[in-house]
Amino acid sequence: APGGTxxxxxxxxxxxxVTVIATPxxxxxxxxxxxxxxxxxxxATYSFIASANRVLVANFSMTQITGSTSSNPPTGGSTTGxxxxxxxNQVTVTASPATGYDFVNWTQNGNVVSTSAAYVxxxxxxxxLVANFSxxxxxxxxxxxxxxxxxxxxxxxxxxNASVTVTAVAAAGWDVTGxxxxxxxxxxxNSYSFNALQNRNLEAQFVQQIQIYSVTVSANPAQAxxxxxxxxxxxxxxxxxxxxxxxxxxxxxxxxxGSMVSTDPVYTxxxxxxxxxxxxxxxxLTVTTIVNPANAG
Numbered sequence: 001a002p003g004g005t006x007x008x009x010x011x012x013x014x015x016x017x018v019t020v021i022a023t024p025x026x027x028x029x030x031x032x033x034x035x036x037x038x039x040x041x042x043x044a045t046y047s048f049i050a051s052a053n054r055v056l057v058a059n060f061s062m063t064q065i066t067g068s069t070s071s072n073p074p075t076g077g078s079t080t081g082x083x084x085x086x087x088x089n090q091v092t093v094t095a096s097p098a099t100g101y102d103f104v105n106w107t108q109n110g111n112v113v114s115t116s117a118a119y120v121x122x123x124x125x126x127x128x129l130v131a132n133f134s135x136x137x138x139x140x141x142x143x144x145x146x147x148x149x150x151x152x153x154x155x156x157x158x159x160x161n162a163s164v165t166v167t168a169v170a171a172a173g174w175d176v177t178g179x180x181x182x183x184x185x186x187x188x189x190n191s192y193s194f195n196a197l198q199n200r201n202l203e204a205q206f207v208q209q210i211q212i213y214s215v216t217v218s219a220n221p222a223q224a225x226x227x228x229x230x231x232x233x234x235x236x237x238x239x240x241x242x243x244x245x246x247x248x249x250x251x252x253x254x255x256x257x258g259s260m261v262s263t264d265p266v267y268t269x270x271x272x273x274x275x276x277x278x279x280x281x282x283x284x285l286t287v288t289t290i291v292n293p294a295n296a297g
Contacts, residue, residue, distance in 0.1 A: 003028040003060030012050040019047045022058035031059040062087055066126040069093050076101045076133025085123040094118045095131035100160030104132040136160040138196045142204065149174045149206025158196035165193040168204035177205040211235035216276045217243075224249040224281030233271045240268040243279035252280045 008020030022044045024030045033041040034057050040046070046056070064086055069079035081093030095117045097103045106114040107130045113119065119129070137159060142152035154166035168176045168190050178188040180203045186192065192202070217230040229241030243265045245251045254262040255278050261267070267277070291297050 003062070004030065004058065006058045009056075014050055016050045017047060018050050019045060020056055020058075021045050022060070024060050027062060027064045028060040029063050031061050033058055062125075065123045067091055067093065067123070068128045069095075070128075070130050071095070072130050072132045076135075077103065077131065079129075079131045081119075081129075087123055089123045090120055091123050092118060092120045093129055093131075095133075097133050100136050101133040102136055104134050106131055139199050140164055140166065140196065141201050142166050143202075144168070145180075145203050145205050149208070150176065150204065152202075152204045155202075160196060162196045163193065164196050165191055166202055166204075167191045168206070170206055173209050173211075174206045175209055177207050179203070180205055213271050213274050215239055215241065215271065215274075217241050218276075218278050219243070220278050220280045224283070225251065225279060227277075227279045230277075235271060237271055238268060239271050239275075240266060241277055241279075242266050243281075245281055248284050249281045250284055252282055254279055 002025065004022060004024035006020060006022050008018065012018050020033070022030050022033065024044075030044045031042075032039045033043075033046045035054060040056070044058075064084050066084050067082055069082045071077050071079055075098060077095055077097040079093060079095050081091065085091050093106070095103050095106070097117075103117045104115075105112045106116075106119045108127055113121075113129070117131075121127075137157055139157050140155045142155040144150055144152055148171060150168055150170040152166060152168050154164065158164055166179065168179065170176050170190075176190045178185045179192045180186065181200060186202070212232050212234060214232055215230050217227040219225050219227050223246065225243055225245040227241065227243050229239065233239050241254070243251050243254070245265075251265045252263075253260050254264075254267050256276060261269075261277070265279075269275075
């Protein structure tokens with residue numbers, strides 16, 4: 001038996017002194033000799049006078065247990081608590097995950113015995129405990145500000161230290177300002193690459209392009225008056241053009257590509273594209289009549 005060994009058994013003559021000896025193994029203690037259900041001696045060396053056939057059992061008790069710990073995977077972290085412990089004592093084993101790993105649980109023979117990194121139990125038998133670890137997972141989210149400015153891609157769930165590239169694509173009429181996190185710019189480029197070391201919430205910011213349009217003004221006919229207000233203007237801004245008739249001329253209207261756009265000599269509009277405006281004038285003619293001869297009528 002693993003608890004120890006015995007000697008002294010054999011054949012004896014009635015009246016002969018018999019001595020049986022129980023020798024415990026290194027991690028066991030001798031308890032007693034029993035015959036059937038009866039304890040006949042608590043001495044490891046038991047002597048008696050042979051008077052009948054006897055079946056003696058040496059009983060041993062384990063005094064110490066062995067606790068061993070290991071990591072799964074081996075790179076996932078380290079463990080403490082391996083050693084030899086007295087039966088009934090409290091044992092604490094601890095698991096410390098390596099960078100990029102999380103502790104999952106302790107298992108024995110594939111069965112979960114604790115989900116606490118510090119596992120406390122009472123020593124009752126030898127154990128082989130495995131600390132299980134998992135690679136950390138991080139969530140990378142991306143968004144656009146404003147939403148109309150463009151789209152983003154590259155977000156998702158990534159393992160620790162995995163390479164991540166997020167990309168911003170501007171919509172027509174917009175430019176990418178850069179990538180921001182918690183209001184701080186982390187990249188001024190359309191694409192931003194980094195290693196996944198934590199959860200991140202990244203925002204691509206866009207700015208609307210500044211469009212400059214031209215406004216040309218002219219008088220028809222050229223000698224009829226003076227026009228002003230032409231030049232360059234930012235898209236969406238207000239532009240005012242003005243037509244002033246020369247003596248003997250009168251302003252009629254503003255036209256663009258032959259179509260009338262205003263009858264006000266001072267014309268204000270919001271610019272959304274290049275414009276070519278013509279101020280049209282008519283000449284004021286004087287008709288003089290006379291009587292000849294003067295006294296005729």
